[in-house]
Amino acid sequence: MKSSAELQNLLNEHIKDFLPDNDFKDVLLYSLIPAGKLFRPKLVHALAHDLGQLTQNHFYLASSLEVHHTYTLIHDDLPAMDNDDYRRGKLSSHKKFNEFKAILAGDALLNISFGLLSSIEHKSLNTLLKLYSEYTGAKGLILGQVLDLENSIHSIESILEIHTLKTARLIQLALEGSYLLTDSQIDQKIISNLGLAIGISFQLLDDLSELTEDINDHELKINPFINLNSKSLFTILNKNLDTIQQTLDEYNLNESSKIMNEYFFKMSKIIQDGEKEIQKRIQGFLFSNLKL
């Protein structure tokens, strides 16, 4: 299995062909490097390994998903969207450069994410390209962004719909895409449901860790765990964690388990640190019930 540094190096190598020879290159690289936790590339990699068929094709898909994820962050941060001045501890793209460069950098990375698929030599390329566009497009991730921005008050159902579209679809694409580039006989629906469960848990845990950070920074923003019946959200989170555990065990997806355990361990540390403070605000439920 490749380390984060190796995955980052592969990404750098893969995108070279798509970058211009002028200042705009720096705008693109500013958001891409250093990468985030490379969660999606790691999942592509781990599942292919678990299915016994890790190939060069998987690394192109992994790079593509990281580039795609980065474009969504740049556009999410724009003034007309979430209007965030910071991302990953540094100025967001439109604050560092300007708004038109951030819009065009997002467009360029979205474009490159599809261009990277051109290096995939596999009979499933057509199927993968269709799934990619469906999961990330106007019926998938982008629709999630629209729904998220359309209303500031959400029900539990609408939170789950937004998390499904905006977060889970890209994680499902990592797993289903990785699967499509193997000859695995497992039902694709199993892989899809695993991706959905990981995506939902990932986003709910992210909401929880943000809550922790906000409490530590004494600046509590809107967070579904405060505004809604948080007991229901914990129940949903635990149900999804169960699905993940059962699927990983049943199909012996050991490398994928490692990626998930690494992530859950990190999240549980963050959340437990803020647990007491959070308990004061979330009534009727103890964090210790959360089976991380």
Add this chain to the structure above:
Amino acid sequence: MKSSAELQNLLNEHIKDFLPDNDFKDVLLYSLIPAGKLFRPKLVHALAHDLGQLTQNHFYLASSLEVHHTYTLIHDDLPAMDNDDYRRGKLSSHKKFNEFKAILAGDALLNISFGLLSSIEHKSLNTLLKLYSEYTGAKGLILGQVLDLENSIHSIESILEIHTLKTARLIQLALEGSYLLTDSQIDQKIISNLGLAIGISFQLLDDLSELTEDINDHELKINPFINLNSKSLFTILNKNLDTIQQTLDEYNLNESSKIMNEYFFKMSKIIQDGEKEIQKRIQGFLFSNLKL
């Protein structure tokens, strides 16, 4: 050969699969329908016909390019970009809806344009996908948008660079993409140069017709034909028109010739109507020297 209405119907049919079942669908369709002059789809179609191998694949490419072109217009019109309130005689997307919906509609159409390629069943799919991303991405069309917005004063060289990247690349893609989906033995470089010449002429004629309209509306904006040595631009225009004529003749590209003649006839009408007014402003060169 299919009519504009038939090409529009095919486009409507092709994009159905990618559209969501809610209001966001209307945002996407607002900019797509009615389509513009469908110049790029018509070129795909005509060249494939001329090369004797018009297939279903070509119609997917044609639809893809129209969808892609539409995304560039939506993003070009944004306040942080050209800040245009109108497009094709109606409100631009961000004025009709709002800014975040226009950004996301552009993203969605960019995404769909790649998704449409998934229906292409041809050994050149990888090559086409690579070329598509290269010509429309950070080294191509998008770089043209960056350069266009970076400076308000341009030299003749920089105008030509911007026209090459921002306009010609997508027209080259229409022709080279169409060519790649046939077994033609013509050198791809010939097709590429034809696309470049069409792209440059197309944009210079568009600048001229805009100049005509601006004069009629008594609101003269920045236009390269006024600000620069217009004689040089006319010389360049004529040189490119020669290349187009010679290539179309030499390779018997008769349907492609029809598309170009149709376009040139329309443009010459617009330009001749405003000729006298323009002559007053552009010294030392007569429009009648323009060999349309």
